[in-house]
Amino acid sequence: MIPRIVGFSGSTRRPSRTRALIETIGAEVSARRAVSLEIYDLVDAGPAIGTSNREALPRAAQAIVSAIEEADALIVGSPVYKGSYAGLFKHLIDFVDPTALAGTPVILAATGGGHRHALVVEHQLRPLFGFFAALTLPTAIYAGDQDFREGVIADHAVSARIAQAAGELDRALAFAVRHPIPNVA
Numbered sequence: 001m002i003p004r005i006v007g008f009s010g011s012t013r014r015p016s017r018t019r020a021l022i023e024t025i026g027a028e029v030s031a032r033r034a035v036s037l038e039i040y041d042l043v044d045a046g047p048a049i050g051t052s053n054r055e056a057l058p059r060a061a062q063a064i065v066s067a068i069e070e071a072d073a074l075i076v077g078s079p080v081y082k083g084s085y086a087g088l089f090k091h092l093i094d095f096v097d098p099t100a101l102a103g104t105p106v107i108l109a110a111t112g113g114g115h116r117h118a119l120v121v122e123h124q125l126r127p128l129f130g131f132f133a134a135l136t137l138p139t140a141i142y143a144g145d146q147d148f149r150e151g152v153i154a155d156h157a158v159s160a161r162i163a164q165a166a167g168e169l170d171r172a173l174a175f176a177v178r179h180p181i182p183n184v185a
Contacts, residue, residue, distance in 0.1 A: 002034050002035060003033070003036070003073060003176075004036045004038070004070070004071050004072045004073075005026065005029060005038070005071060005074070005169075006037075006038050006040070006068055006071035006073075007023070007025070007037065007038065007075040007077075008022070008040050008041075008042075008064070008068060008076050009022045009039065009040070009042065009077050009078075010041075010076075010077065010085060010089025010092075012043050012088060013043060014041050014043055016041070016079065017079070017111040017151070018041075018077045018079045018110075018111045019041055020148065020152065020153070021077055021109050021141065021143050021153065022039055022075050022109065023039060024153050024162055025077075025107055025109060025165065025166060026039060026075055029075070029166045029169055032170040035173075039075075040064045040067065042088055042089055042092065045057075045060055045092055046058040046061055048061075049061045061092065064092065065096055068093075068096055068100075068101075069096055069097055069100035072104070072173065073104060073105040073169055073172070074101075074104060074106040074107070074134070075106075075107045075169075076107070076108060076109065076125070077109035077110055077141075078109075078110050078125065079110070079111050080110055080117040083120070084120065085124055090128070093128065096132065098131070101132035101133065102132065103134070103135055104134045105134075105137055105169055106129050106134045106135065106137065107137050107140075107165045107166075107168075107169055108121045108126060108129065108137070108141070109121065109140065109141040109143075110140075110141075111142070111143050111144070112144055112145075113144060113145050114145065115142075115144050117142070118144075122140065125140070126140070135172060137165055137172065139164045141158065141161045141162055141165055
Protein backbone atom coordinates (compact mmCIF):
# COMPACT_ATOMS: atom_id res chain seq x y z
CA MET A 1 0.00 0.00 0.00
CA ILE A 2 1.30 3.43 -0.94
CA PRO A 3 1.38 5.80 2.07
CA ARG A 4 -0.80 8.88 1.85
CA ILE A 5 1.12 11.98 2.89
CA VAL A 6 -0.65 15.28 3.38
CA GLY A 7 1.27 18.52 3.32
CA PHE A 8 -0.40 21.53 4.92
CA SER A 9 0.90 25.06 4.57
CA GLY A 10 -0.57 27.63 6.92
CA SER A 11 -0.11 30.35 4.35
CA THR A 12 -3.00 32.61 3.38
CA ARG A 13 -1.62 33.24 -0.11
CA ARG A 14 -0.10 31.40 -3.00
CA PRO A 15 2.66 31.36 -4.03
CA SER A 16 4.37 31.43 -0.66
CA ARG A 17 7.70 30.46 0.85
CA THR A 18 5.89 28.09 3.21
CA ARG A 19 4.26 26.28 0.27
CA ALA A 20 7.65 26.10 -1.48
CA LEU A 21 9.20 24.57 1.65
CA ILE A 22 6.39 21.99 2.01
CA GLU A 23 6.73 21.10 -1.70
CA THR A 24 10.50 20.70 -1.37
CA ILE A 25 10.14 18.42 1.65
CA GLY A 26 7.43 16.44 -0.16
CA ALA A 27 9.66 16.03 -3.22
CA GLU A 28 12.51 14.76 -1.04
CA VAL A 29 10.21 12.23 0.64
CA SER A 30 8.84 11.16 -2.76
CA ALA A 31 12.38 10.61 -4.03
CA ARG A 32 12.88 8.01 -1.28
CA ARG A 33 9.67 5.99 -1.67
CA ALA A 34 6.44 5.85 -3.63
CA VAL A 35 3.87 8.01 -1.84
CA SER A 36 0.59 9.69 -2.58
CA LEU A 37 1.29 13.34 -1.80
CA GLU A 38 -1.45 15.97 -1.43
CA ILE A 39 -0.57 19.54 -0.49
CA TYR A 40 -3.04 22.08 0.81
CA ASP A 41 -2.65 25.72 1.73
CA LEU A 42 -4.75 27.57 4.27
CA VAL A 43 -6.05 29.64 1.37
CA ASP A 44 -7.67 26.45 -0.02
CA ALA A 45 -9.97 26.36 3.02
CA GLY A 46 -11.91 29.34 1.72
CA PRO A 47 -12.73 32.71 3.26
CA ALA A 48 -15.43 31.52 5.68
CA ILE A 49 -13.38 29.41 8.11
CA GLY A 50 -14.07 31.70 11.08
CA THR A 51 -16.69 29.42 12.55
CA SER A 52 -16.77 27.80 15.96
CA ASN A 53 -17.86 24.31 14.93
CA ARG A 54 -16.64 21.85 12.35
CA GLU A 55 -20.03 21.28 10.76
CA ALA A 56 -20.25 24.97 9.83
CA LEU A 57 -16.90 24.95 8.03
CA PRO A 58 -16.97 25.42 4.26
CA ARG A 59 -16.79 22.12 2.37
CA ALA A 60 -13.21 22.88 1.24
CA ALA A 61 -12.05 23.38 4.83
CA GLN A 62 -13.82 20.21 5.95
CA ALA A 63 -11.97 18.33 3.19
CA ILE A 64 -8.61 19.63 4.43
CA VAL A 65 -9.37 18.64 8.04
CA SER A 66 -10.46 15.17 6.90
CA ALA A 67 -7.33 14.78 4.75
CA ILE A 68 -5.15 15.68 7.75
CA GLU A 69 -6.98 13.19 9.97
CA GLU A 70 -6.77 10.34 7.42
CA ALA A 71 -3.14 10.81 6.36
CA ASP A 72 -0.47 8.19 7.01
CA ALA A 73 2.00 11.03 7.56
CA LEU A 74 1.99 14.83 7.59
CA ILE A 75 4.29 17.60 6.47
CA VAL A 76 3.08 20.70 8.27
CA GLY A 77 4.39 24.23 8.00
CA SER A 78 3.38 27.71 9.00
CA PRO A 79 4.68 31.15 8.29
CA VAL A 80 5.76 32.89 11.47
CA TYR A 81 3.76 35.95 12.49
CA LYS A 82 4.88 37.94 15.52
CA GLY A 83 6.88 35.01 16.90
CA SER A 84 4.17 32.36 16.49
CA TYR A 85 2.44 30.16 13.94
CA ALA A 86 -0.37 31.78 12.00
CA GLY A 87 -3.63 32.20 13.93
CA LEU A 88 -5.82 30.86 11.11
CA PHE A 89 -3.45 27.86 10.79
CA LYS A 90 -4.12 27.06 14.46
CA HIS A 91 -7.83 27.70 14.02
CA LEU A 92 -8.07 25.07 11.28
CA ILE A 93 -5.95 22.60 13.29
CA ASP A 94 -8.38 23.11 16.20
CA PHE A 95 -11.02 21.28 14.14
CA VAL A 96 -8.90 18.09 13.93
CA ASP A 97 -10.24 15.29 16.13
CA PRO A 98 -7.93 15.05 19.18
CA THR A 99 -7.47 11.28 18.68
CA ALA A 100 -7.04 11.24 14.89
CA LEU A 101 -3.28 11.91 14.75
CA ALA A 102 -2.09 9.51 17.47
CA GLY A 103 1.13 7.93 16.23
CA THR A 104 1.03 9.76 12.88
CA PRO A 105 4.54 10.80 11.79
CA VAL A 106 4.81 14.57 11.26
CA ILE A 107 7.56 16.69 9.76
CA LEU A 108 7.38 20.18 11.27
CA ALA A 109 8.40 23.24 9.28
CA ALA A 110 8.14 27.02 9.41
CA THR A 111 9.21 30.06 7.44
CA GLY A 112 9.90 33.56 8.62
CA GLY A 113 11.72 36.78 8.05
CA GLY A 114 14.87 35.83 9.93
CA HIS A 115 16.48 33.21 12.11
CA ARG A 116 15.24 34.74 15.35
CA HIS A 117 11.93 32.95 14.62
CA ALA A 118 13.52 29.53 14.16
CA LEU A 119 12.44 28.16 17.54
CA VAL A 120 8.75 28.38 16.61
CA VAL A 121 8.99 24.79 15.39
CA GLU A 122 10.29 23.59 18.75
CA HIS A 123 8.38 25.83 21.15
CA GLN A 124 5.02 25.99 19.40
CA LEU A 125 4.52 23.47 16.60
CA ARG A 126 6.04 20.50 18.46
CA PRO A 127 3.84 20.98 21.57
CA LEU A 128 0.78 21.55 19.37
CA PHE A 129 1.22 18.19 17.64
CA GLY A 130 2.30 16.60 20.92
CA PHE A 131 -1.21 17.37 22.18
CA PHE A 132 -2.51 15.12 19.40
CA ALA A 133 0.00 12.38 20.38
CA ALA A 134 1.45 12.62 16.89
CA LEU A 135 4.95 11.30 16.26
CA THR A 136 6.79 14.55 15.58
CA LEU A 137 10.02 13.61 13.87
CA PRO A 138 13.26 14.78 15.46
CA THR A 139 14.41 17.04 12.65
CA ALA A 140 12.31 20.16 12.11
CA ILE A 141 12.95 22.62 9.32
CA TYR A 142 12.99 26.40 9.51
CA ALA A 143 13.78 28.60 6.52
CA GLY A 144 14.17 32.37 6.61
CA ASP A 145 13.97 34.87 3.79
CA GLN A 146 17.71 34.58 3.18
CA ASP A 147 17.42 30.81 2.60
CA PHE A 148 15.36 31.26 -0.61
CA ARG A 149 16.43 32.37 -4.08
CA GLU A 150 13.60 33.02 -6.53
CA GLY A 151 11.17 30.94 -4.47
CA VAL A 152 13.47 27.92 -4.13
CA ILE A 153 15.48 26.73 -1.11
CA ALA A 154 19.05 27.84 -1.80
CA ASP A 155 20.72 27.26 1.58
CA HIS A 156 22.73 24.03 1.89
CA ALA A 157 22.11 23.68 5.62
CA VAL A 158 18.32 23.91 5.12
CA SER A 159 18.56 21.40 2.26
CA ALA A 160 20.50 19.05 4.53
CA ARG A 161 17.81 19.32 7.22
CA ILE A 162 15.14 18.59 4.61
CA ALA A 163 17.04 15.46 3.53
CA GLN A 164 17.50 14.39 7.15
CA ALA A 165 13.78 14.86 7.97
CA ALA A 166 12.76 13.02 4.78
CA GLY A 167 14.99 10.10 5.82
CA GLU A 168 13.37 10.05 9.26
CA LEU A 169 9.90 9.99 7.70
CA ASP A 170 10.96 7.23 5.30
CA ARG A 171 12.15 5.10 8.25
CA ALA A 172 8.96 5.83 10.22
CA LEU A 173 6.82 4.75 7.27
CA ALA A 174 8.92 1.60 6.77
CA PHE A 175 8.51 0.74 10.45
CA ALA A 176 4.73 1.26 10.23
CA VAL A 177 4.54 -1.16 7.29
CA ARG A 178 6.49 -3.84 9.22
CA HIS A 179 4.65 -3.24 12.51
CA PRO A 180 1.05 -2.24 11.80
CA ILE A 181 -1.05 -1.08 14.72
CA PRO A 182 -3.96 -3.50 15.16
CA ASN A 183 -7.45 -2.11 14.72
CA VAL A 184 -9.13 -2.22 18.14
CA ALA A 185 -12.51 -0.90 16.99
